[in-house]
Amino acid sequence: MRSKQSTITIHDVAKAAGVSVSTASRVLNNKADVSPETYKKVRQVIDDLNYTASLAAKSMRSRTTNVLGLLVPELIEVYYHEVIKGVGAAIENSGYDLLIYTSGSPTRNKRASWEREHVALLSSGLTDGCIIVSPSAPTFQQNANIVVIDPHGAGAEVPSVVATNHEGAIQAVDYLVSLGHRRIGFIQGHPTAWSALQRFEGYKAGLDKAGIEFEAALVCDGDFTSACGKAATYHLMNQPNPPSAIFAANDRTAIGVLEAAQELGLNVPQDLSVIGFDNIPETMQTTPRLTTIDQSIREMGSLGVRLLIEMLQNRESAQLLHTVPTSLVIRDSCWMRKQ
Amino acid sequence: MRSKQSTITIHDVAKAAGVSVSTASRVLNNKADVSPETYKKVRQVIDDLNYTASLAAKSMRSRTTNVLGLLVPELIEVYYHEVIKGVGAAIENSGYDLLIYTSGSPTRNKRASWEREHVALLSSGLTDGCIIVSPSAPTFQQNANIVVIDPHGAGAEVPSVVATNHEGAIQAVDYLVSLGHRRIGFIQGHPTAWSALQRFEGYKAGLDKAGIEFEAALVCDGDFTSACGKAATYHLMNQPNPPSAIFAANDRTAIGVLEAAQELGLNVPQDLSVIGFDNIPETMQTTPRLTTIDQSIREMGSLGVRLLIEMLQNRESAQLLHTVPTSLVIRDSCWMRKQ
DNA sequence: TTGTACGCGTTATCAC
DNA sequence: GTGATAACGCGTACAA
Numbered sequence: 001m002r003s004k005q006s007t008i009t010i011h012d013v014a015k016a017a018g019v020s021v022s023t024a025s026r027v028l029n030n031k032a033d034v035s036p037e038t039y040k041k042v043r044q045v046i047d048d049l050n051y052t053a054s055l056a057a058k059s060m061r062s063r064t065t066n067v068l069g070l071l072v073p074e075l076i077e078v079y080y081h082e083v084i085k086g087v088g089a090a091i092e093n094s095g096y097d098l099l100i101y102t103s104g105s106p107t108r109n110k111r112a113s114w115e116r117e118h119v120a121l122l123s124s125g126l127t128d129g130c131i132i133v134s135p136s137a138p139t140f141q142q143n144a145n146i147v148v149i150d151p152h153g154a155g156a157e158v159p160s161v162v163a164t165n166h167e168g169a170i171q172a173v174d175y176l177v178s179l180g181h182r183r184i185g186f187i188q189g190h191p192t193a194w195s196a197l198q199r200f201e202g203y204k205a206g207l208d209k210a211g212i213e214f215e216a217a218l219v220c221d222g223d224f225t226s227a228c229g230k231a232a233t234y235h236l237m238n239q240p241n242p243p244s245a246i247f248a249a250n251d252r253t254a255i256g257v258l259e260a261a262q263e264l265g266l267n268v269p270q271d272l273s274v275i276g277f278d279n280i281p282e283t284m285q286t287t288p289r290l291t292t293i294d295q296s297i298r299e300m301g302s303l304g305v306r307l308l309i310e311m312l313q314n315r316e317s318a319q320l321l322h323t324v325p326t327s328l329v330i331r332d333s334c335w336m337r338k339q
Numbered sequence: 340m341r342s343k344q345s346t347i348t349i350h351d352v353a354k355a356a357g358v359s360v361s362t363a364s365r366v367l368n369n370k371a372d373v374s375p376e377t378y379k380k381v382r383q384v385i386d387d388l389n390y391t392a393s394l395a396a397k398s399m400r401s402r403t404t405n406v407l408g409l410l411v412p413e414l415i416e417v418y419y420h421e422v423i424k425g426v427g428a429a430i431e432n433s434g435y436d437l438l439i440y441t442s443g444s445p446t447r448n449k450r451a452s453w454e455r456e457h458v459a460l461l462s463s464g465l466t467d468g469c470i471i472v473s474p475s476a477p478t479f480q481q482n483a484n485i486v487v488i489d490p491h492g493a494g495a496e497v498p499s500v501v502a503t504n505h506e507g508a509i510q511a512v513d514y515l516v517s518l519g520h521r522r523i524g525f526i527q528g529h530p531t532a533w534s535a536l537q538r539f540e541g542y543k544a545g546l547d548k549a550g551i552e553f554e555a556a557l558v559c560d561g562d563f564t565s566a567c568g569k570a571a572t573y574h575l576m577n578q579p580n581p582p583s584a585i586f587a588a589n590d591r592t593a594i595g596v597l598e599a600a601q602e603l604g605l606n607v608p609q610d611l612s613v614i615g616f617d618n619i620p621e622t623m624q625t626t627p628r629l630t631t632i633d634q635s636i637r638e639m640g641s642l643g644v645r646l647l648i649e650m651l652q653n654r655e656s657a658q659l660l661h662t663v664p665t666s667l668v669i670r671d672s673c674w675m676r677k678q
Numbered sequence: 679t680t681g682t683a684c685g686c687g688t689t690a691t692c693a694c
Numbered sequence: 695g696t697g698a699t700a701a702c703g704c705g706t707a708c709a710a
Contacts, residue, residue, distance in 0.1 A: 007459070007462070007464075009686090009687055009688085010687065019696080019697085020697045020698075021687090021688085021689095021697085022689080022690090022696070022697060022698075022699090023695085025689060025690090026689095026695095026696085028688095028689095029689080033695060034695065034696085035696090050456075050459070052455075052456045052457075052459035052460050053687080053688070054460070054464055054686090054688075055395075055461075056394075056396075056464045056687080057395075057399055057464075057686075057687035057688045057689090057702090058687080058688055060393070060399060060686095060687080060688070060689095060702050060704090061687080061688045061690080061701080062690085062702090063702090074427060074431075075423055075424060075427025075430070076424060076427050076431075081420050081423070081424070084414055084420070084423075085414060085415060085420070087414070088413060088415050088441065089414075089415055091414070091443035092413075093443060095443065097440065097441065097443055098440070098441050098442075098443060099438060099440055100437075100439035100441075101436065101438055101439075102427065102430070102437050102439075104431050104432060104436055104437060116391075117389075117391045118391075120389070121393075121394050122394075123346075125346070125393055125395040125703090126393075126394055126395050126465075281620060284623075284624050285623050346703090348704085349704065349705095350703080350704095358680080358681090359681045359682080360681085360682095360703095360704080360705095361680070361681060361682080361705080361706080362681075364705060364706085365679095365680090367704095372680090373679070373680085374679065374680090377680085392703085392704070393703055393704075395702090395703080396686090396702075396704045396705090397703080397705080398686095399685095399686050399688095399703085400686055400703080400705045400706085401704080401705060401706090402686090464687090680709105680710080681710075682707105682708085682709075682710090683706100683707090683709095684705105684706090684707090684708105685704100685705095685706100686703105686704090688701100689700105689701090689702090690700085690702105691699085691700080691701100692697100692698090692700095693697085693698080694695100694696080694697080694698095
């Protein structure tokens with residue numbers, strides 16, 4: 001006696017079990033006040049019909065779904081996959097399901113508005129809360145349950161997970177200095193990214209700490225792509241007094257540096273030391289393998305989940321900014337400065 | 340927890356713009372019959388209020404969401420990430436959004452029922468259709484738009500994407516034979532996986548082709564884990580007449596073989612040749628780097644998306660089974676048989 | 679061109 | 695303990 005609609009509804013269950021929809025709903029949600037035999041009968045029917053409550057309808061009415069949302073800008077860059085792995089690990093046995101949303105439309109140019117739209121999309125009932133990765137929009141709906149990972153803007157109004165970018169950059173410079181380098185080039189990250197700014201500040205702080213004077217000519221603009229790494233390397237190495245080491249704001253850019261170095265006939269690390277930031281998996285497959293600063297992207301994803309769940313359970317901590325430590329990963333792309 | 344008035348609805352938009360909800364809805368969906376000034380005014384309000392239609396409500400009503408669903412069992416194993424990368428690439432500029440769903444609950448033990456439940460979940464309005472990765476359930480809702488990647492069961496009733504597992508296994512054996520190996524061990528994949536069976540059949544076909552008699556003692560059970568690879572290696576190599584090469588049903592298992600070989604003091608590839616299947620990224624980081632059969636997991640994901648979109652546009656091809664070619668990837672884990 | 683009324687599948691509220 | 699009914703936010707005939 002199924003209605004014309006293909007999807008079977010709670011009405012079908014109720015009818016088949018000979019009860020009302022409200023009773024069926026009660027059984028579905030394991031409410032207390034329902035007689036054992038009724039319960040059993042309805043459960044049986046649910047199993048037989050292989051019925052599942054529509055998430056759409058359920059969330060529309062009840063406002064709580066036991067589903068967490070994750071908003072990512074795209075699914076190609078491995079960085080996001082590392083985040084997802086961390087989120088996936090944290091979600092295990094958490095009692096929550098996970099819904100990852102990404103858009104295939106080029107509307108992404110308007111990143112900020114895209115984010116706001118999709119946060120609204122997920123928050124408006126589909127999920128209990130959501131995590132946004134690398135958001136550029138500084139602010140969101142007031143009352144949504146939101147946690148942010150590696151935000152672009154600085155002033156966080158929502159709980160944010162960030163790496164210790166400043167300290168990590170200092171670590172990188174320290175290491176290069178310990179190898180004897182004094183002229184250390186720096187390739188900037190995306191100009192709007194807070195993490196990029198922090199790394200630049202750390203670079204300067206590291207130089208200062210070593211008593212090396214900052215030199216603007218050794219700094220190139222960038223945007224986290226490998227293309228900018230290549231361009232910057234050509235620029236830096238063709239200077240009259242080129243650097244003996246290059247610190248790129250992220251691994252992707254550092255990979256570009258490696259490519260350019262090869263094209264220029266420079267041996268890494270003998271002629272040029274290169275260090276990156278992020279520790280994405282590909283850094284283990286470059287030639288030479290890239291020395292970098294690990295920012296445990298996975299841990300950031302896991303922490304994001306934990307923060308969100310705390311928030312949902314009203315155990316929200318007063319702290320807004322949560323940092324994940326960075327660490328130096330020494331591989332093969334840095335070497336002692338040639339005398 | 341969340342105040343009722345928090346989410347702004349189409350009513351708020353209508354009220355603010357001084358029109359009726361239906362007019363607002365028309366503007367939202369870019370319907371033709373609405374006066375330019377009304378359109379502009381409503382658009383303005385929508386922007387001001389930063390309004391987004393609730394996916395839940397919308398999908399419940401309209402049955403078409405421009406969203407594709409992807410159902411994955413978990414988010415830790417890299418195999419699924421490779422699929423997601425392919426799906427993510429195919430979704431770009433497709434006009435569709437993507438919604439990945441996974442569950443954090445241990446209910447996954449009951450895989451088949453979990454899948455059915457969640458297919459229903461996604462199909463019941465949230466998405467226009469969905470892709471299921473490695474499903475164990477042989478059958479689904481009749482009229483849902485479903486595409487399946489690497490299914491466990493053989494008899495596909497829905498469009499399926501599979502690798503040429505049989506041919507790939509033959510390629511692997513061919514290669515080992517060309518290196519002079521005659522005693523080739525095989526470690527089975529998960530017993531219910533169709534792909535595993537196909538690889539085993541290919542193994543036997545390859546032996547047959549080379550005129551080598553099949554020997555049951557050289558075959559071990561397995562389940563696609565690295566643990567089974569280790570156990571099987573101990574078993575195989577402690578035989579009176581051990582194999583000179585081992586073909587593992589997937590890379591994860593082959594990695595277990597590598598570990599066991601090291602523990603046993605066997606040098607790979609000098610003492611033992613090892614070949615895997617899948618070509619997951621980690622195979623480039625093992626020592627030695629693993630020779631394997633590439634099954635272009637990403638391409639399988641992309642093809643899945645293309646098939647699903649075709650289906651949604653009623654351009655469904657008659658063909659149900661779609662194969663993606665495998666290819667031999669020679670790295671460092673296989674060598675000539677010692678004389 | 680615009681507004682009214684209804685239904686999508688569910689849960690909460692209130693009767694019984 | 696159980697059943698009827700009113701929302702939830704939206705799209706769409708149909709009426710105006």
